[in-house]
Amino acid sequence: MTIGFLLRRLGIFCLIVFAAATINFMVPRLRPTNPIESRLYELAAQGGVRVGQIKEMVRIYNEKFGFDKPLYVQYANYWIDLAHGDMGTSISFYPASVRAEIMRAAPWTIGLLTVATLLSFGVGSILGALMAWPKVGPYVSFLVPIFMTLSAIPYYLLGIVMIYTFALVWPILPTSAAYSSGKNLEWSLDMILDIAKHAVLPAGSIILTGIGGWGLGMRAMMVTIMGEDYMNMAESKGLRPRTIFFRYALRNAVLPQVTSLAISLAHIMSGAVVVEVIFAYPGVGYLLFRAISGNDYFLIQGIVLFIILSIGIALLTLDLLYPLIDPRIRYGKN
Numbered sequence: 001m002t003i004g005f006l007l008r009r010l011g012i013f014c015l016i017v018f019a020a021a022t023i024n025f026m027v028p029r030l031r032p033t034n035p036i037e038s039r040l041y042e043l044a045a046q047g048g049v050r051v052g053q054i055k056e057m058v059r060i061y062n063e064k065f066g067f068d069k070p071l072y073v074q075y076a077n078y079w080i081d082l083a084h085g086d087m088g089t090s091i092s093f094y095p096a097s098v099r100a101e102i103m104r105a106a107p108w109t110i111g112l113l114t115v116a117t118l119l120s121f122g123v124g125s126i127l128g129a130l131m132a133w134p135k136v137g138p139y140v141s142f143l144v145p146i147f148m149t150l151s152a153i154p155y156y157l158l159g160i161v162m163i164y165t166f167a168l169v170w171p172i173l174p175t176s177a178a179y180s181s182g183k184n185l186e187w188s189l190d191m192i193l194d195i196a197k198h199a200v201l202p203a204g205s206i207i208l209t210g211i212g213g214w215g216l217g218m219r220a221m222m223v224t225i226m227g228e229d230y231m232n233m234a235e236s237k238g239l240r241p242r243t244i245f246f247r248y249a250l251r252n253a254v255l256p257q258v259t260s261l262a263i264s265l266a267h268i269m270s271g272a273v274v275v276e277v278i279f280a281y282p283g284v285g286y287l288l289f290r291a292i293s294g295n296d297y298f299l300i301q302g303i304v305l306f307i308i309l310s311i312g313i314a315l316l317t318l319d320l321l322y323p324l325i326d327p328r329i330r331y332g333k334n
Contacts, residue, residue, distance in 0.1 A: 006320070013316045020308040025078050028301055029071070038295045087305065088298035092291060098302035101287060106306075108178055109276070109283030112199055114265070116206040121261050123207075124214025129250050131215065132222035135241050143215065150212030156274035159205035163278070166201060174198050176280035202279045214257065221253040228252075262318040 037058045062068045066077055081088065087098035128147070130140050150158075167175040179185070179194050225231060226249075234244045273285035280286065284303060291299035 009316060009319055013312055017309065017312055020312075021079075021082065021305060022075075024301055024305050024308065025075060028297055029074075042295070082305075087302035090291075090296055090299045092294035092296040092299060098298050101299060102284065102302060102306050105282055105284045105287040108281065109285065112203055112281065112283060113206070115199075116203040117210065117261070117264050119203075120207045120210025121214050121257070121264075124211040125218045125254060125257055127211070128215035128218030129222050129245070129253065132219045132226070133245060133249070134226075135245075144219075147212040147215040147219075150208055151216055152212075153209055154274075155205045155209040156278055158209055159202065159275050159278050162201050162205055173200055175201065178282050198281075202275050202281050205275060217260070218253060218257055221256055222249060225249060225253050259318070262314065265314060 040058060040061075059068075066074050069077070085099065087102075090096050090098050090101055093101055124147075127140065127143060130136050131143055131147075163175050166173045174180070174197060178198050179191065180198075183191065183194065185191065230252075231244070231248055234248045273289060275281070276283045276285035277289045284306075288300065288303045290296075291303060
C-alpha cells in the first residue's frame with residue numbers, strides 16, 4: 001500500500017463526506033414549511049401552546065436557530081458548528097442538544113445490532129458452508145428450505161410474530177423498552193440480565209432472518225469453489241477433510257461474506273428502524289422515528305449526518321484493511 005493510494009482514498013472519503021453533508025444541509029431546507037412553525041402549531045393543536053403566541057415564538061426560535069439568516073450564512077454556520085462537533089439543538093427535546101440525544105441512543109443500537117449481526121453471520125456462514133460440503137451428507141440439506149423461508153421474511157414481520165408468540169400466547173419475555181421501568185442503569189449482574197432479556201425478541205427477529213441470508217450466500221460461495229485447483233490439490237495431498245474444509249474451502253469462500261459483513265456493520269448506526277419502533281427500543285432508529293414524527297429538523301439532520309460518517313469511516317477502514325484479509329489483493333502500482 002503506497003502513500004499515494006492512502007492519500008487518494010482519504011481524499012475520496014473527504015469528498016464524499018463533503019457532498020453528503022451538503023446534501024444533508026440542502027434537502028430539509030427544500031420543504032415549503034418552516035419546521036419551527038409546524039412544530040409549534042402541532043403543540044398548539046395539542047393544547048401545549050396558545051395560537052396567539054406562535055408568531056412571536058416563531059420569531060424567537062428562528063433567530064435562535066438561524067432561520068432568519070440568508071441561506072449562505074446558514075451554510076457557513078453549519079460547517080462552523082460541525083467543525084466544533086455541534087449539530088444544533090433538538091426541537092422535540094429542547095433544550096437538549098442533538099449530539100447528546102444521538103450519544104444517548106447510539107450505545108443501544110450498537111449493542112443490539114452488533115451482537116445480532118455477528119451471531120447471524122457466524123451461525124449462518126458455518127451452516128451454509130456445511131450445506132454445500134459433500135462429505136457432510138444429506139443431514140443438513142433440510143436447512144435449505146428453512147433458510148430460504150427465513151431470508152424471505154422481513155425481520156419486522158418476524159418480530160410481530162415473536163411478540164404474539166412469546167408475549168401474548170406464552171408471556172415469558174418483555175415486548176418493549178431496553179430494561180424494566182423503575183430501574184436505574186448501573187453495572188450489575190441483575191441489570192445486565194434484565195437488558196439481555198429485553199433484547200431477546202428484537203435481536204432474535206434480526207438474527208433469524210439474517211441467518212437465512214448469510215447461510216444461502218455462504219452455500220453459493222462454497223459451491224463455486226468446490227472445483228478450484230487448490231481444492232483438488234488439497235485432496236490429492238491426502239489432507240484430512242476437516243483441514244480442507246476450514247483451511248481451504250471455508251477460508252476462501254468467506255472472503256466475499258466478510259465484505260458484506262463489514263458493509264452490514266457499517267450500516268449498524270442507521271439502526272433497525274422498524275424493529276426498534278415495534279419494540280420501542282431506545283436506539284438510533286427509534287430516535288429517528290420520533291424525530292420525523294415530531295418534525296425535529298435538526299435531530300433528523302444530525303442523525304443522517306451521523307449515519308453517513310459512520311458508514312464512510314467503516315468502508316474506508318475496510319478498504320485499507322482488505323489486503324490483510326485477502327493477501328492476493330495489493331494496492332498500488334504493479
